[in-house]
Amino acid sequence: MKKLGLTLGKFAPFHKGHQYMIETALQEVDELIVVIYETQVMPVPLHIRAGWIRKLYPTVRVIEAWDGPDGYSDDREHEIREEQYILGLLQEGEQVTHFYSSEFYGEHMSRALGAVDRRVDEARKQVPVSATMIRSNPYQYRKFVSDLVYRDLITKVVFLGAMSTGKSTLTEALARKYKTAFASEYGRDYWAEHQVDRRIGLEAFDEIAVGHIEREERALLEADRYLFVDTNAITTYMYALDYHGRAPELLTRLALENAQRYDLVFLCEDDIPYDDTWDRSGEQKRSVFHKQIIADLLARRIPYIPLKGSLEERIRKVDEVLAGFTSYRNYYGEMIRC
Known part of the structure; x- marks a missing residue:
């Protein structure tokens, strides 16, 4: 007889305790079903939480329970609703043989399924963590969550922002204030090392875009709540147009993808004194490039928040925005209603 395992949960977020349970199940059954519920306990959408499991365990059958019962309870009426819901998800003739959990509901669910009640690390001795603990402070419990x-x-x-609009200074100042990581502008470092007569080749812009994203990804894994980033592939794309009148294919694609890469986009205005260093093109060029960046953001339909004034004024504005912001929420819609 085929051994079919099933487990369920919110996985909000998915952590190494969940992984331990899934990996235990995969050693014991021929096929595993994971049912993942919609929830309000954290704002990360259901399909993203389901995606974590699919990417880490591609052989698992993941079912997104958008209309599943809300929460867990030992109230018998709730248990019946949950049992009926889970039974309704199974394919015709499908028989679950093992129900995996580390919670009290393992008893009623395994009984309803006619399956072995397989409790895994119920005392949390193998992996001493819970999703509640991680939600309270992801950075503190970083070791219990996959990259x-x-x-x-x-x-x-x-x-x-254009050159000499305070991006680097602001990024580093905010990282210090919030005690977190930042990603500096990779393109500036690359240009300083590879430029010849203040020029770089077209193909170099692909290398810059990829290198910058790699720098961001490394910094992300060290960040606490926020990652502050100095420029992105869209800026690199615009520099390629300025240098060569066109952009390479990879850079163009990465610039398009960058529209969804960030939670918040701030635009540093050109209202501060111009710092005329050897690697910059002049104040007039800054003014033109600033206008081009705004036009490009508007063309891409990317909402942005302008930052003006002194460093302290800009930091206060960022603080204000961050205080009212939650990832995966309709932040701009909330601003309009306010």
Whole structure:
């Protein structure tokens, strides 16, 4: 007889205790079904939480329970609703032989399914963590969360702007204030090392875009709540147009994808004194590039928040926005209603 395992949960977030249970099940059954519920306990959408499991365990059959019962309870009416719901998800003639959990509901669910009640690490001795603990402080419990999951728990904040508009200074100042990581502008470092007569080749812009994203990904895994990023692939794309009148294919694609990469986009205005260093093109060029960045953001339909004034004024504005922001919520819609 085929051994078919099933487990369920909110997986909000998915952590190494869940992984231990799934890996135990995969050693014991021929096939495993994971049912994942919609929930309000954290804002990460259901399909993203389901995606974590699919990517980490591609052989598992993941079922997104968008209309599943809300929460867990030992109330018998709730138990019956949950049992009927889970039974309704199974394919015709399908028989679950093992029900996996580390919670009290393992008893009634396994009984309803006619399956072995397989409790895994119920006392949390193998993996001493819970989703509640991680939600309270993801950074503190970082070791209990895979890199794939952790990166989606960080609010990614990018600062755009023309040359000499204070992006680097602001990014580093905010990282210090919030005691977190930041990603500096990879393109500036690359240009300083590879430029010849203040020029770089077209193919170099692909390398810059990829290198910058790699730098971000490394910093993400060290970040606490926020990652502050100095420029992105869209800026690199615009520099390629400025240098060569066109952009390479990979960079163009990465710039398009960047529209969804960040939670918040800030635009540093050109209202501060211009710092005329050897690697910059002049104040007039800054003014033109600033206008081009705004036009590009509007064309891409990317909402942005302008930052003006002194460093302290800009930091206060960022603080204000962050205080009212939650990832995966309709932040701009909330602003309009207010």
